[in-house]
Amino acid sequence: MSTSSDVISPSGSAAADRGSGNKSFLFLIVGLVLIALSAIGLFTGSETDPARPFVGWILGISFWLSILIGMLFLTMIWWMFDAGWSVIIRRQLEHAVGAFPYLALIFLPLVLLSVLSGDKTGIPWIWMNSDAIVPGGHGTVAHDVLYQSKAGYLGQGFFIVRYVLYFGVWTTLALLFRRWSFNMDRTGDHSNVHRSRKLAAAGLFLCAFATTFAAIDWFKSLNYHWFSTMYGVWFFAACMRAGLSATVLTLFYMAGREDGLKGIIKPAHFYLMGCIMLAFTVFWAYISFSQYFLIYNANIPEETFWYNMRELNADGSKNSWWWVSMGLIFLHFFVPFLYLLWYRNKFAARLRFIAIWILTFHLLDLYWNIVPQKLAEDSHGHYMIRPFGISWVDVTMFLGVGAIVIWSFLKSAARERPIPIRDPRIEESINCHE
Amino acid sequence: MSTTADQHSQVSGAYSRPDVLEEVRPASIPRRPLIENNRSFTWITQKVCGIVESKTPTWWWVAFIICAAIASFTLMGLTYLVSTGVGVWGLRNPTFWGWAIVNFVFWIGIGHAGTLISAILCLLKQKWRTSINRAAEAMTIFAVICAGIFPLFHVGRVWFAWWLFPLPNANAIWPNFRSPLEWDVFAVSTYGTVSILFWYMGMIPDLATIRDRVPMIFEQRMANAGTAGRQAFERFYFGFRRLFYGILSMGWRGSNRHWSNYEMAYLLLAGLSTPLVLSVHTVVSFDFAVANLPGWHTTIFPPYFVAGAIFSGFGMVLTLMLPLRAIFGLQDLITQYHIDCMAKICLATGSMVGYAYMMEFFIAWYGANPYEGFAFVNRAFGPYAWAYWIMISCNVITPQFFWFKWVRENLWLVWILSCFINVGMWFERFVITVTSLANDFLPANWDYFSPTIVDIFTFFGTFGLFGVLFLLFVRFLPLLAFAEIKAVSKQADVHGHH
Numbered sequence: 001m002s003t004s005s006d007v008i009s010p011s012g013s014a015a016a017d018r019g020s021g022n023k024s025f026l027f028l029i030v031g032l033v034l035i036a037l038s039a040i041g042l043f044t045g046s047e048t049d050p051a052r053p054f055v056g057w058i059l060g061i062s063f064w065l066s067i068l069i070g071m072l073f074l075t076m077i078w079w080m081f082d083a084g085w086s087v088i089i090r091r092q093l094e095h096a097v098g099a100f101p102y103l104a105l106i107f108l109p110l111v112l113l114s115v116l117s118g119d120k121t122g123i124p125w126i127w128m129n130s131d132a133i134v135p136g137g138h139g140t141v142a143h144d145v146l147y148q149s150k151a152g153y154l155g156q157g158f159f160i161v162r163y164v165l166y167f168g169v170w171t172t173l174a175l176l177f178r179r180w181s182f183n184m185d186r187t188g189d190h191s192n193v194h195r196s197r198k199l200a201a202a203g204l205f206l207c208a209f210a211t212t213f214a215a216i217d218w219f220k221s222l223n224y225h226w227f228s229t230m231y232g233v234w235f236f237a238a239c240m241r242a243g244l245s246a247t248v249l250t251l252f253y254m255a256g257r258e259d260g261l262k263g264i265i266k267p268a269h270f271y272l273m274g275c276i277m278l279a280f281t282v283f284w285a286y287i288s289f290s291q292y293f294l295i296y297n298a299n300i301p302e303e304t305f306w307y308n309m310r311e312l313n314a315d316g317s318k319n320s321w322w323w324v325s326m327g328l329i330f331l332h333f334f335v336p337f338l339y340l341l342w343y344r345n346k347f348a349a350r351l352r353f354i355a356i357w358i359l360t361f362h363l364l365d366l367y368w369n370i371v372p373q374k375l376a377e378d379s380h381g382h383y384m385i386r387p388f389g390i391s392w393v394d395v396t397m398f399l400g401v402g403a404i405v406i407w408s409f410l411k412s413a414a415r416e417r418p419i420p421i422r423d424p425r426i427e428e429s430i431n432c433h434e
Numbered sequence: 435m436s437t438t439a440d441q442h443s444q445v446s447g448a449y450s451r452p453d454v455l456e457e458v459r460p461a462s463i464p465r466r467p468l469i470e471n472n473r474s475f476t477w478i479t480q481k482v483c484g485i486v487e488s489k490t491p492t493w494w495w496v497a498f499i500i501c502a503a504i505a506s507f508t509l510m511g512l513t514y515l516v517s518t519g520v521g522v523w524g525l526r527n528p529t530f531w532g533w534a535i536v537n538f539v540f541w542i543g544i545g546h547a548g549t550l551i552s553a554i555l556c557l558l559k560q561k562w563r564t565s566i567n568r569a570a571e572a573m574t575i576f577a578v579i580c581a582g583i584f585p586l587f588h589v590g591r592v593w594f595a596w597w598l599f600p601l602p603n604a605n606a607i608w609p610n611f612r613s614p615l616e617w618d619v620f621a622v623s624t625y626g627t628v629s630i631l632f633w634y635m636g637m638i639p640d641l642a643t644i645r646d647r648v649p650m651i652f653e654q655r656m657a658n659a660g661t662a663g664r665q666a667f668e669r670f671y672f673g674f675r676r677l678f679y680g681i682l683s684m685g686w687r688g689s690n691r692h693w694s695n696y697e698m699a700y701l702l703l704a705g706l707s708t709p710l711v712l713s714v715h716t717v718v719s720f721d722f723a724v725a726n727l728p729g730w731h732t733t734i735f736p737p738y739f740v741a742g743a744i745f746s747g748f749g750m751v752l753t754l755m756l757p758l759r760a761i762f763g764l765q766d767l768i769t770q771y772h773i774d775c776m777a778k779i780c781l782a783t784g785s786m787v788g789y790a791y792m793m794e795f796f797i798a799w800y801g802a803n804p805y806e807g808f809a810f811v812n813r814a815f816g817p818y819a820w821a822y823w824i825m826i827s828c829n830v831i832t833p834q835f836f837w838f839k840w841v842r843e844n845l846w847l848v849w850i851l852s853c854f855i856n857v858g859m860w861f862e863r864f865v866i867t868v869t870s871l872a873n874d875f876l877p878a879n880w881d882y883f884s885p886t887i888v889d890i891f892t893f894f895g896t897f898g899l900f901g902v903l904f905l906l907f908v909r910f911l912p913l914l915a916f917a918e919i920k921a922v923s924k925q926a927d928v929h930g931h932h
Contacts, residue, residue, distance in 0.1 A: 188459070193461065193463060232793065258452075262452060263451060282709075291733045419458070422460060423460060
């Protein structure tokens, strides 16, 4: 393979000590403490709703996981398109996706606990508990015909295998893209670029499947009676929105760092990110609306119950989720959509504002998808819907996982250069214009 | 722009050049040129205008007559249908939607590539679109015309088709606004209108160039015209041409103001067309998905239909452009790079369609609804299994060959594969429409649907109609958007980078 003709600089010469080591270590400590705190919640449970702390764990991880998945997709899409303008942004994504292995570790207790624990009342994946009463009068899970016909997929052994596969795919892709891109800085060997392009093509397929089935396993199977072919696409759309918004915030942070993107990043980068954010805002709405509309219109009870839970109590009165649903329609779609249509809103503080906004409502979207469940009240099938609410485990997990992801980012950013200096399109990115 | 500059200083502070920029040494992996052999502006103009200005080639007449003859099959089929009734289309219980809806969705799907290339690729700043957008847009419009025929005549008494529009309530009947078929009327007619506007507006600078060249070509022709009769003919013909291109170019002078308005209008139309492209096939997917029929009612239908439409559209673009490229010697303008890009889009969208097939099958099982499960097992192994496996092989397996560079560079192979894509996408719609209807909830109703000869004639003829329209386009309008091609050429890039 050919290499660039000029001299190969020593590895990470100027980049050796970028001096945020101490700060990043602090994030690690805080993260570990918060996750340990959350673990207490996981083991002590909650009296009124035994599975709620576990749901908090899923929420906390899913938020950060969705960001990283979105970033991984974005990396691969940019490789596929041979995009020039985004090259310096791609390096920030490469720093960020290094956190996949840590997320796999943080997810592991959920898998182990749900499979190994004797008393499964605290496990929200109700299908794992064959003695659990199915809300709505189907007897126990073991006797539920719907579970029986899905048991081939919803089995504990297969569930673990799939967990390993999903994180295996994400981690392998993330680490390879990182390694080749950093190698390119050092050696200038063109094969790094060619390999990345090829892996991106294959990786998009692998990542699409991993992301789809992860959404089915971890979110959809919380209400395992329900099914929708669109669900994986919804999660992809949500990941992209989260990933893009988090990328914008990362860029703002790096733009302020002397050893970061200060003096390199241009308003045009932010503008173009704003354009993609607009596109994926529309895409998310399109997917979410289509799924809702087709189920609403068909009005088949075996599908509509999933939406009914997010609007009505068992007695038909409006529940707390109705407000969340309205919030998603108006605040997660209409506000960012109209806002991002304006040219001026795609720059500086205004873009940062909408990125934070979208991330906030993305978290609400995850709440809306993950938290509502029918909780059996007695053996006759009476149930209540788990109401909207923020538990302390949600908070500690959200912050704890976030601290770990930030630690991982800072660690990587301290070790490698802020821009891929030998990328073939680096000049296009540095001279980016609208 | 001053505000941008302010924001720039907000973002990056003082303009001290960061050290890391001194280390930048990009690897030399140049982008492939969009125009090969470094062709000049003059060469490009003469090449594209030459197609319209040269004498009509013999092959054109042969192709035109063949296509016109084929188109007459549609005419025959429709005449027979109107004089007899829609029953001649082989529609009977339980399959009341047969080939007509299949053909409609097939053609409307093909009509997606053009506007996708012009609008979405424009917004994505994919410069390679300029070499293929014009022909693809023309194809879009002709495909929409072919598509429109089927639902139009499916209504039965076609002279009442205007009832589809929500006109003042003279008949004491409003159309059923809850029906996706009614939404189709709005979606397709809006899409058709905007596509024609987009196509025509984009053509104005090129039409003006052809208009300006009329006197020059006229003199050449007169010099070569031996007889007085010949000269009279040329005088008459070029008088017509001057009028034809003169009216169409709407007084375009290529002034700065003209160009600035043109660019703004182009961007606005691109922005408007993008949701339109997606909405049309979304509404078409609703035709099926809002019915509570196993195999039709599934939430992934909207994006799955859109991906399929783009897939079939690019299949048709390849099928048409590869021969034209060879006939007119356009290899320097429609390069191997363009063909690679199109093949890769086919690969991507074909795989998305494959993902949807898989997801439908998986959820039909996972949903544990016996009717849904049956619908899919019946598709794959029932009486229409042959159609299902044609669909799978053409739509999912065929595009996978485009992973390989040697396949993408073997143009005969690309052309054959693109034909397979066209076939596969027709069968996809056939499988969706017919398998679900023919074996519906009541087994006593079950039937094996077979098309009648009228079905086959009518559909076969639409290829002729499409061909006639496309040949007329090739002969009289600028085949490539050469004003835009020049803008992405190396000569137009004064700064010398990308």
